[in-house]
Every structure is written in C-alpha cells, then in structure tokens.
Amino acid sequence: MNILLEAFAKSFELVFTLNEDLFEILLLSLKVSGISLLLSCLIGLPLGTFLAIKSFWGKDAFLVLFNTMMGLPPVVVGLIVYLLVSRSGPFGWLGILYTPTAMIIAQMILITPIIVSLTSQIIEEISQEYKSLFASLVVPSHKAIIAYLFDARYSILTVVLAGFGRAISEVGAVIIVGGNIDHLTRVMTTTIALETSKGNLSLALALGIILLSIALTTNFILIRLKIRAKRRMYV
Amino acid sequence: MYKSNKKNLMKLTPIEVIDLSVSLGKDLILDKVSCSIKNNSITVVIGPNGAGKSIFLQTINGLTNIDNGKITFNKIYNNDEIRNKQAMVFQTPTLLRRNVKSNMDFVSNVKNKNGKLIIKNILKRVGLEGYDNKPARLLSGGEKQRLSLARALLIEPSVLLLDEPTANLDPFSLKLIEEIILEESKKGATIILTTHDMAQAKRLASDIIFFNKGKILEQTDANVFFRNPLTKEAKKYINGEILL
Numbered sequence: 001m002n003i004l005l006e007a008f009a010k011s012f013e014l015v016f017t018l019n020e021d022l023f024e025i026l027l028l029s030l031k032v033s034g035i036s037l038l039l040s041c042l043i044g045l046p047l048g049t050f051l052a053i054k055s056f057w058g059k060d061a062f063l064v065l066f067n068t069m070m071g072l073p074p075v076v077v078g079l080i081v082y083l084l085v086s087r088s089g090p091f092g093w094l095g096i097l098y099t100p101t102a103m104i105i106a107q108m109i110l111i112t113p114i115i116v117s118l119t120s121q122i123i124e125e126i127s128q129e130y131k132s133l134f135a136s137l138v139v140p141s142h143k144a145i146i147a148y149l150f151d152a153r154y155s156i157l158t159v160v161l162a163g164f165g166r167a168i169s170e171v172g173a174v175i176i177v178g179g180n181i182d183h184l185t186r187v188m189t190t191t192i193a194l195e196t197s198k199g200n201l202s203l204a205l206a207l208g209i210i211l212l213s214i215a216l217t218t219n220f221i222l223i224r225l226k227i228r229a230k231r232r233m234y235v
Numbered sequence: 236m237y238k239s240n241k242k243n244l245m246k247l248t249p250i251e252v253i254d255l256s257v258s259l260g261k262d263l264i265l266d267k268v269s270c271s272i273k274n275n276s277i278t279v280v281i282g283p284n285g286a287g288k289s290i291f292l293q294t295i296n297g298l299t300n301i302d303n304g305k306i307t308f309n310k311i312y313n314n315d316e317i318r319n320k321q322a323m324v325f326q327t328p329t330l331l332r333r334n335v336k337s338n339m340d341f342v343s344n345v346k347n348k349n350g351k352l353i354i355k356n357i358l359k360r361v362g363l364e365g366y367d368n369k370p371a372r373l374l375s376g377g378e379k380q381r382l383s384l385a386r387a388l389l390i391e392p393s394v395l396l397l398d399e400p401t402a403n404l405d406p407f408s409l410k411l412i413e414e415i416i417l418e419e420s421k422k423g424a425t426i427i428l429t430t431h432d433m434a435q436a437k438r439l440a441s442d443i444i445f446f447n448k449g450k451i452l453e454q455t456d457a458n459v460f461f462r463n464p465l466t467k468e469a470k471k472y473i474n475g476e477i478l479l
Contacts, residue, residue, distance in 0.1 A: 126332075133329040135298050137390075138318050139345050147341065151332040233372035234332045 007205030014206055026210065029187040032100050032174070033167035036107035040163055044112045045156070048119025049145055053127050063120065069113035074106075078176030081106045085177065098179040103187070106173035111163040118159040126152045154229035161222045165215060247308040247320055247393045248274035248425045250295065255304035257287075257294050264290045266449040267304065272427060272442075277420050279436040279457070280429045282446030283472065288429040289326065291446065292396045295427065296323045308394075319346065322387035323396040328379045335374070335382055336367035342386045354389065361385045362411055377408030384412060388419070395419055397428035401435065413439060433473060437461055445469045 014022045051062060083089050085097045085105075096102045126148050134144050149156065171189035178185035180194055188211050195204035229235045250272035257265040264287045272278050280288045293299050295306060297313045308317050331338050339354045358364055361381040366374070371382060380400060387395060397416070401409045416439060420426055430436055436443065440457035445466070452466045464470050471477075 130329060130331070132293075132298060132325065136296055136318075136321075136323040136325075137342060137345055138315050143345055147331065232370035234370065 003201055003205065006202045007209060010202045011206035011209040015210070024183065025186055025188055025191055028100065028185075029168060029189070032103045032187060033107060033164060036104045036111060036167050037160065037164050039104070040108050040112040040115050041160060044115025045119055045149070048116040049123045049149065051116065051120040052123035053145070053148075063117070066113045066117045066120070070117055072110060072113065074110060074170050074172030075176065077106055077109050078173030081109065081173065081177045097177065098181055098185060100178070100185060102177040103174040103185060106177045107167045107170060110170060110173060111166050114163050114166060115159055118162070119156060122152045122155045122159065123148050151234070154225060154235050157225060158222060161218055164218060168214060169211065246274070247317055248272060249309065250394070250425070251307045252295075253305050255294065255306060256302040257290055257299055258302050259290070264449055265294065268449070268451045270444055270451055270454045272425060275420065275423055275425055276441045277416065277426045277428070277439050278442045278444060279440035280427060280444045280446060281431070281433075281436055281472070286446035287449040288446050289398050292323065292398050292427060292429060296321055296396050320393040321396060322390040322392035324380070324383050324387050324398065324400050326399040326402060328383035330371040330379060330382060333371060334368050335363060335371050338371045338382060339386060339389060342389050346390055348389055357385045357388050360388070360415065377404045380404060381408060381411065384415060388415070392424060395424050395426045397426065399429050399431070401430070401432065445472070
C-alpha cells in the first residue's frame with residue numbers, strides 16, 4: 001500500500017514539477033507511437049479498404065495472414081527488425097539500430113496488421129450495406145471509397161486508437177531495437193522495465209500511472225465518440 | 236440493329252424486355268419474360284410474394300446479371316448513361332450514415348447536380364423540410380422512404396423504379412408518395428412500381444404487369460385488368476386467394 005501511495009505522490013511530483021527527464025521520455029513515447037501510427041494508417045487504411053472491396057485470387061490468404069499478424073509477439077518483431085538493421089544485416093548500411101527510427105519500424109510492423117484487418121472488416125460491412133444503392137446510383141469507385149471511409153469514420157477511429165494503444169504500451173520490440181538509451185531511445189515502457197529491474201518501484205509505478213492515464217484518456221475519448229455516433233446511428 | 240444514338244439517350248422509352256431470364260444461384264427467378272413499357276406510363280407490377288417483381292425492377296435498373304434475353308431502352312442496351320437517367324427506390328431504403336442533408340448532397344455530388352435550392356425544394360416536397368440536420372437513420376419508416384424518394388427525385392429521372400414504396404407506411408406518407416408519383420408522371424417520367432396494394436394499383440396504374448412464379452402472365456391496360464383479368468391466377472390474386 002505504501003508503495004502505491006508513494007508512486008502516486010511521485011507521479012504527481014514528476015508531473016507538477018515539470019520534470020525534464022519525464023517529459024523527454026513522454027514526448028519521445030508519443031512521437032515514436034504517433035509517427036508509427038500515422039505511417040501504419042497511411043499503409044493500413046488503403047490496404048484494408050482494397051482487401052475489403054476487391055476480389056482477387058489469394059485474397060483470403062492475405063486476410064488470414066493479416067489476422068494472424070495481429071497477434072505477433074513484440075519480442076519476435078523486435079528480434080527480426082534487429083537482425084535486419086544490425087550492422088551485419090541487409091539494412092545495416094542505414095545505421096538506424098538503436099535509434100527512434102528503428103523503434104518506429106518495429107511498432108509499424110506490430111500495428112499495421114491491426115489497422116489492415118479491422119479496416120477491412122469495417123469497410124466490407126459498409127460496402128455490402130451500400131452495394132445496391134451505389135450500383136443503382138452508378139457511383140464511381142473513388143467516390144464510393146471516400147463514402148465508405150467517411151461513413152465508417154467512427155469505427156475507423158476506434159481502429160486507429162486501438163493501434164495507438166498497442167504502440168504506446170509496447171515494450172518488447174522497442175527495447176530490443178531501441179536499446180533503451182538515455183536521452184535517445186528511452187520511452188515510458190522501457191523506463192518502467194529498467195526502473196523495475198533496478199528496484200526503483202515508485203518511479204516505475206509513477207510512470208505506469210502516467211501511461212495508464214494516457215490509455216484511459218484515449219479510451220474515454222473513444223467511448224464518448226462511440227456513444228455520440230451510436231445515438232445518431234452512425235455506426 | 237440496336238444502335239448507340241446520343242440524341243435518343245434522353246428518351247429511354249419504350250422499354251422492351253424480350254425473353255428475359257434471370258437466375259440467383261441455382262434458382263431461376265425470371266423465366267423468359269417479355270413485355271413492353273410505354274413512354275410516360277405508370278406500370279404497376281403485381282403478383283404474389285416471390286413471383287420475381289423486385290428482381291424484375293432490379294434487372295431493369297442493371298443491378299442483376301441477365302442469363303438470357305435482353306432489355307432495351309428506346310432500342311439501346313442498358314449502359315451507364317442510361318442508368319444515370321434512372322432512379323430506383325428500394326423497398327427497404329438504404330440511407331447513408333449521415334444526416335438528411337448530407338444524404339441529398341451525396342447524390343447531388345455523384346450526379347453533378349448543383350443547387351442547394353433544389354435540395355431544399357425537394358425535401359419540402361416530400362415533407363422533410365427542416366429535417367436537414369437530423370441523422371437519416373433516426374427517421375421513422377415513412378420518413379426514411381420519403382428521403383429515399385427525395386434522393387431519387389434529385390436525379391430528375393426519365394425512368395423511376397419504385398419497389399413497394401409505400402409498404403407499411405402511414406396514410407400521410409402513402410398519400411404524399413402517391414401524389415409525387417402522379418406529379419412525376421405528369422412531368423413526363425415513366426414509372427414502374429411494384430405493390431401488393433390493389434387499391435393503390437387501381438389508383439395509380441395505367442398498365443398492369445401480372446407476375447406469377449417468375450413469368451409474366453398478363454400485361455394489359457389497368458382498367459381492363461381489374462375489370463376482366465384474362466388468367467385464372469390473376470382473378471384469384473385480385474380476389475385475395477392463395478396462388479399455388
């Protein structure tokens with residue numbers, strides 16, 4: 001109980017004294033997760049939409065692959081990215097091992113399948129719903145796709161936030177490819193892991209509380225949006 | 236020979252249906268049906284459930300694949316230009332997950348129709364004035380069907396296809412929709428609608444097509460049909476007897 005109270009006190013102290021190290025870690029966490037989420041969305045939303053509305057040979061195999069990849073173990077992804085970007089690896093010449101770039105790549109690999117799979121399910125559902133209407137109105141495909149994405153915006157936002165949740169809370173992959181280097185690749189999750197191993201439980205818990213607050217805020221916004229959308233029957 | 240003549244594209248009638256067969260999976264839904272829809276007519280398609288009425292309408296609208304036979308519009312095969320001059324109102328309206336105004340704006344954008352005023356007037360005409368910001372899927376059944384009709388009217392169709400447009404609607408919506416159908420007919424549109432409401436068919440129809448088991452058993456003038464139907468199936472149907 002004392003540890004918990006101490007942790008809460010510590011987290012408030014860290015936040016309200018505007019602790020420089022904490023904000024550096026927090027900003028880097030948000031930056032890495034934000035960029036990986038953005039890039040994953042740029043790939044995942046069009047790819048998921050394509051898989052939902054196009055029929056082609058091997059489509060089911062792609063869907064199974066992306067569904068399976070939703071459960072990729074982060075440490076395995078971290079290891080693969082490590083092998084690819086380490087000095088002796090095929091992309092070693094890029095020199096990105098132990099940099100935020102490698103962490104972004106690892107997180108992208110983890111969250112892109114989530115974006116692809118869930119987007120595909122959402123767009124498939126809405127495209128079936130609108131199928132006859134759009135065929136009757138002779139809606140050009142590009143306008144149909146825009147309509148699907150726009151009308152499914154609340155559900156897609158849920159997917160995006162789920163991706164963000166996976167990214168911000170991920171530790172296994174980023175610790176392998178980032179190396180948890182102070183002032184360079186140290187993010188919240190890796191700091192928690194480090195401080196716990198050092199026995200500095202109050203600091204680890206304080207960071208955990210901040211991380212949890214981010215997750216809670218994200219989910220609160222998400223639930224409010226979903227309630228609003230449901231009330232209007234937009235989902 | 237069937238030709239592509241741009242001059243004729245605005246006039247889509249007569250619609251000639253010749254030996255049309257349509258299957259859904261292994262089921263033959265339309266079995267070599269032939270009929271002719273006259274210009275500016277209100278053709279009411281009637282028949283028992285599962286007779287093929289809705290699929291007939293959808294096939295005219297180009298929504299189903301044809302196994303055999305053909306449909307021509309003023310001697311031209313169906314194409315996107317022709318389909319852009321048709322509008323279909325489905326029995327169960329599909330409304331976009333947006334508000335009423337955005338549903339109208341979407342059709343306006345797809346069909347390159349300009350004018351907020353036109354949308355405003357059409358919404359007023361269907362009794363949805365002031366509903367602009369209401370989420371479309373929160374409308375009542377009658378309101379949804381009227382919005383669906385409003386979208387169709389925005390297209391200014393030459394051929395208006397209505398699949399049981401007043402099924403389960405309150406008298407206000409029913410009367411309003413029937414008035415609009417008659418007004419559109421007066422403006423020159425050719426209207427094809429399906430219904431189970433014999434009173435409605437008598438009120439609206441200039442011609443009747445009677446379907447049973449995927450075949451057209453009768454196509455005739457509405458007055459003649461209701462006074463003296465030719466087939467025993469049609470007689471039974473009009474009298475409310477079960478067709479086996």
